[in-house]
Amino acid sequence: MNNEEIKQQLSTKFGNAVSMFEEPYGLLTFTCETDSNLKVLNFMHDELGFHFLNDLTAIHYPEQKDKELAVVYLFQNIRTGQRVRMKVFVPISKPDVYTATGVYATANWLEREAYDFFGVNFVGHPNLIRIMNVEEMDYHPLRKEYALEDQSRTDKDDDMFGR
C-alpha cells in the first residue's frame, strides 16, 4: 500500500476529519480532528495494519491561535516498513486528547511524557502522572514560554561551578 492509497482510504472513511495531507521527506503526514483521533487510531491499527506505534510526542506552537499544542503520532506497518505521521491539534486552554493506550501499549509512558512536558491531558489514560519531573512541579517545562536561562547572566558565583 503506498502513500496515495492510504490517503484515499483515510479520506473515504473519515471525510473532513482528516486533512492537510503532505509528504515531507517521503513520510505521509496528515492532521486529524481532535474528536476523531481514537477512531483513526483504531482504523490504522485494525484495518491498515499499522500495529506499531513508533513514536508519540507533542509540540508547542504558541502563535497558532487555538491550535497551540500538537500531538504527533508516528505509526509503522511492521510488515511493509511503511511509516505514517498523524497530528492532532488542541487548544492550550483545553488540551484534551483521547488516549491511545487502549490501542497501543507503547503510548502509556509516551503520553505521560507528553503530559509532563507539555500538559496535554490524555482523556482515559490509566495513570496520567508526571514521569520525568518531580510531582510537585506546577508547570510544563517544554512549552515555549519557559525560556532557557540567559547564558550571559553574571549574578551567579562561577568559582565552584564553571559556567
Added chain:
Amino acid sequence: MKQNIQLPEGSVGKQTTTLNLGPTHPATHGVFQNILEMDGERIVDAIPTVGFIHRAFEKIAERRAYYQITPLTDRLNYCSSPINNMGWHMTVEKLIGAELPKRVEYLRIIIMELARIADHLVCNSVIGVDTGAFTGFVYVFEFREKIYEIFEEICGSRLTTNIGRIGGFERNFTEIAFQKINQFLKDFPKAMKEFENLFNRNRIFMDRTMGVGGIDAERALNYGFTGPNLRATGIDYDVRVAHPYSGYQDLEFTVPIGTTGDVYDRFLVRNEEIWQSLSMIRQCLEKIKDHDPAIFHADIPAFYLPEKQDVYTKMEALIYHFKIIMGETEIPVGEVYHSVEGANGELGFYLISDGGRAPYRLHFRRPCFIYYQAYPEIIKGSMLSDAVVTMSSLNLIAGELDA
C-alpha cells in the same frame, strides 16, 4: 500523588511485602528504581520509577546550534555513543539534503558496528555476571577496551565520543586506526568463541535463563519493542533492513531472530549480531579499497567545518567557519524523522526546524524508554533473582531512559 504502593486499610492482614529495588542497587546496573510487591520470593507487582538522571536534553537542544547537539546524543546510550552521534548527523544531513560519498558511509558503518559490538558485549557479559558467571565478563571486556582504543585513535575520546561531524568525519582515519581495526578483527573472534563456549550450551546458564523474562511477539510489538529484544520474540524488524541508511543496503548480512523472547533468546540474538557486525566491518574494509582514501567528508562547505589551516589562509574558509560556528548557515524549514538501529533498538530523531540556528523541537525516540514500560508485565509472577537477570537482558541504559 504518591507512587508507592499504599497499604490497604487495616494492613494487619496484608500478605505481601513491599520491597524497594534501587534506585542505587548493585544488581540494577544504573539508576533504576522498582517498587516491588513481593509474596515471599515471588513478585506480585512492580512499579518502575524513571527520571532520576533526567537532564532535559530536548529543551537544551532548542538553544544549541546543530553541531552542538552531537555531545548531547553521546549521553543517551553511552555504551554505544557513536551510533547516536551518527544517527544525529544523518538526521541533519537528511534535513539539508546532503549526499555523502560512499567511503564516508562505509567508514561510518565500521564505527557503528564496532560500537554495537561493544554494547552487546557489555550487555551479554553482564547477563553472565548476574547469573553468577564472572569469567565471561573478564574475557570480553578486554576487547571492549580495544574497541575504545580504536575510537580514541579516530576521534580522541573513548566513552562519550562526539565522533564525526555533520557531513563526515572530523579527520581521516589514520594508518594506525586501520591497523587496530584489523588487529581487533583478527583477535576478537577467538575470545568471542570462548565466550560462547562458556555460555551457549552451559547447563547452569540455560536453566537460569530459559523461560525467564519472556514476552510473546504480539505483546512485544504492542509495547513498541525494537532491536534485539523484539527480534528475540521472532519478529525480524531491523531498521538497517527496513529503512536502510548509510549504505547498509550494499552489505550482505542476516538478521538473527529468536522464538520465545526470553532472556536466553535475547542473549543468543545479541551474540549472533556480534558475528554479523564483524562480517559487516570486514565487508566495509573491503569496499573502501575501491574509493579514494583521501575522502572523509562530503563536499558541503556551508555545513562542514573547513580545515583550520584554510581558515587562516582562505577567504571562503574563514567565512564558512564563522557562519557555522555562529549558527548562521541556511537551514531549511522542515520536519524530518530519521532512525538508526541503535544497539538496543530503534533510535529515532524527530527534528523540526523553523530555519533558525537551533531546532524548533527535537524529540529522541529512545528505545529503552519505550520498552521498559513492559518490565512490570514481564516480571510479574517470577522470582526476584529472575527480575534482576531480566533487567540486564533488556539492555536498559539509564542515560537513554531518562534523556
